Amino acid sequence: MPEEDFVKGFHELKTNLLKSYFNPSQDGFGESHIAKMVDSLGVDSSETSTLYQILDGALTDALYTVLLGLDGEASIGNNNQQMYKLFDEAGNELTKRGEIEGYAWEYFHNRK
Template sequence: MSPEEFVKNFYLEKQNILYSSFDKLSESVTSIKIKELELNQIQTEKLKEIVSDLLTDTFYTILLGLDGSASIGNTQESFKIYDEENNLISEGGDLEGYAYEYFHGE
């Protein structure tokens, strides 16, 4: 897996969480709580924007933290990321550009 594929998978996971949170057929804890709010369409779209922004900030910060470009908690250091077969995916500094592209690019 390349650094770009690694970041893309994080982005796809963010999109899956967002989708399932607002899917009327989903039975996730989040989707149930959102349904219980009984929001109108405008309120639902606004909440969806807020949740999307929160997920974007969270996933982006985690990726930058793994890359050494941001802190995780109170510690900032670079991590090497390997797949199950011990192939190097990233050795620090490889994720930031792709993370920006996927999470903040147009």
């Protein structure tokens, strides 16, 4: 699997999670615990938009940081910053060239 496809999968995960939080019947997701909490707030559309932006930002920060951490460009938790070796099922190393960081920036910060 190319590095770009790996990063794209994380971005698609973020998109699908957000959909499941605000449109729980879409994309094969059942109603999640988060969707129930969002619904229980009873907020108007402006407040729902703000909540969406908050969760979108939080998921972006978390997933982007994980990707950079795997690529050795950020620390994960309180661990020292280090590069990890990550392989796909075919044995191809995804972290070999350090390209995850660039794709992560592109998918999480340049494409909206």
